[in-house]
Amino acid sequence: MNGNGNGHRSAGGNGHRPAKLRGYSAWSLVQHGLTRGDWPRTWHDHDLRDSxxxxxxxxxxxxxxxxxxxxxxxxxxxxxxxxxxxxxxxxxxxxxxxxxxNxxxxxxxxxxxxxxxxxxxxxxxxxFNVMFSQRGHLTLAHNDASLRTMRWRSEVNKHEGVDSDVIGPDEVKGLVPYLDTSPDTRYPILGALYHPPGGIVRxxxxxxxxxxxxxxxxxxxxxxxxxxxxxxxxxxxxxxxxxxxxxxxxxxxxxxxxxxxxxxxxxxxxMPVQTFPLQAAVTEPVKPFLDTVVVSGTLHVYVSQTDRGELVFGASVDPFASYSIRGSLEFTEGVAGHVLELMPALAKMRLLRQWAGLCDMTPxxxxxxxxxxxxxxxxxxxxxxxxxxxxxxxxxxxxxxxxxxxxxxxxxxxxxxxxxxxxxxxxxxxxxxxx
Incomplete structure (x- = not known):
């Protein structure tokens, strides 16, 4: 299955740049869209060589x-x-x-x-637009042990020149207003490791x-x-x-x-490797409100919002080795409950689909x-x-x-x-x- 691209292939290179790929003007893009003209192949089929x-x-x-x-x-x-x-x-x-x-x-x-x-x-x-959005990455700490780990990571990051720091609940609330940062929750947010260069990509x-x-x-x-x-x-x-x-x-x-x-x-x-399924899910699209990636290791959940408005949820790997890539009801119930611990206002959102991938885990x-x-x-x-x-x-x-x-x-x-x-x-x- 060959994808569709937005440029012609041409021979030759340009130093450390990829071979030149001629782009389309805005008008030619409209013409292609209206006439369903043939797009050039993004990559090509070849006969298999002997060597x-x-x-x-x-x-x-x-x-x-x-x-x-x-x-x-x-x-x-x-x-x-x-x-x-x-x-x-x-x-x-x-x-x-x-x-x-981080x-x-x-x-x-x-x-x-x-x-x-x-x-x-x-x-x-x-x-080629890979849609990289550096929107920041928050790893929440819900107890003293997690907070110590976040400070440890922050110091290692800073020593290596990586932008990463521990922030308090008020700063977390400023970045993600929909997070429940009150002290009366089951999993209070004591702070977070904030990593501004983090983000998402297509x-x-x-x-x-x-x-x-x-x-x-x-x-x-x-x-x-x-x-x-x-x-x-x-x-x-x-x-x-x-x-x-x-x-x-x-x-x-x-x-x-x-x-x-x-x-x-x-x-x-x-290889000292075991394979485990890792599941994820996505919601219906809503107006963008989540600017950063939010992770909770204690609750085993992470969430980000795409440019189209869907919330993408992930969790920890399944607790058993397998090559299965089917979703499970247990995952859906668990991830939904944990997300609502963090952001109760999402209760009425609907999950559209879920999936699984395979992770090769080392010791x-x-x-x-x-x-x-x-x-x-x-x-x-x-x-x-x-x-x-x-x-x-x-x-x-x-x-x-x-x-x-x-x-x-x-x-x-x-x-x-x-x-x-x-x-x-x-x-x-x-x-x-x-x-």
Whole structure:
């Protein structure tokens, strides 16, 4: 399924900018809308080659971003992105698209801050409106222990140059007047970690933008192409088996989120990852009133409002490992009750739909990135609930890893070998909601 874009593809590059994509005038847009004229393809269908320099498994934001930066920054354009369904059909299309960098560990803060900075310029970089709205991010504290954690995170953030501070109930009320900040509630709001650079983005626009950018640089995007095996000979990757035939390659990047362990097992690489469903829901649209993202770890809920007026709700991962992406009544009842604890005025709003995605959880709640014991097999997995916000920096870092054969400093702490060496990067305290 190819998306519709707003520019023509042309050959050639422009330094570190994507290949030039000619835009439409306002009048030509009206003409296209009235006449239903044929729009140019945002990305293109290609025959599957017998070999590629790099094969990326997973057509979500991580896989597409890796392909884009491989081509743009390193000139490696003989790249295939393989997606068993359609691009963005996995975790990239089943998330709440919240962006932030107010994490707990110095390694995590530096990493996610780089991603936020890339997001800030992504629309201009890709010449595609990704609808990034930096509206601020509030993590509420309902007890003394939570407040201490917020102060701890705030100090780590400030030390790494990230805008983040603890504010009191009055300031919280000023930012979100509809929050119940009275002291008589069941879960009183004692304060919050306020992170102004945080916000939301249009997740499908990010996927389409990276797909168009990668395609413009010559990358082949193959949808409806499922990987069935990975060939390993004498300790290194030699090819990939797919439902459309075999591809010879000496570099494979696993960017498959919830299916990470199944793909890694094909290469003989064991991953300390479990897959859990993560559910979300959206309401009917109403007049915009919620300017910031609001998170409560105690109540296991977070809420933001889209530009169209819907409220998007999320919660913690389901308490059991599964590959199910069906919603549950238990989630709906729980998230509705918790939201009403925070904002009772929403009682009459109606939920329109709910969905679930798959989260690949590691023991320390940090990703696994970089090379593996199988030469030429790289992983970008273990994202849990953090994956979408890390798309740009992950693509940039994994592209550098493949191009140079070693991970850059920004992801050095996230290697697979840390579990054997006991060098964990514990980010559970910075989870948006409890896990």
């Amino acid at each position: 590629y320099d790099v094969v990326i498994i997973g057509g979500g934001v991580h896989g597409l971003a890796t392909a884009y930066y491989l081509a743009r920054d390193h000139g490696i354009t003989n790249v295939a992105v393989l997606e068993k369904a359609y691009i963005g059909s996995g975790g990239s299309g089943r998330n709440t698209a919240i962006l932030r960098s 994490y707990l560990t110095p390694e995590g803060v530096r990493f996610y801050d780089r991603s936020v900075k890339l997001y800030e310029n992504l629309a201009a970089d890709l010449n 997740h499908d626009a990010v996927v389409w933008g990276y797909a168009r950018g990668a395609d413009a640089h010559g990358v082949h995007i193959h949808q409806q192409t499922e990987v069935t095996g990975i060939d390993v000979s004498h300790g290194r990757v030699s090819g990939v088996q797919t439902t459309r035939g075999r591809i010879a390659t000496r570099a494979v990047v696993n960017c498959t989120a919830g299916w990470a362990t199944l793909i890694s097992d094909m290469a003989g690489v064991s 320390d709640y940090s990703p696994i990135m970089g090379p593996t014991p199988v030469e030429g097999f790289y992983v970008d997995v273990g994202w849990g609930t953090y994956g979408f916000k890390a798309g740009p920096v992950s693509g940039e870092a994994m592209a550098a890893t493949v191009a140079h054969g070693r991970p850059p400093e920004i992801i050095a702490a996230f290697g697979l070998d840390r579990f054997a060496d006991g060098r964990l990067v514990g980010e559970k305290g910075a989870a948006a909601v409890g896990h």
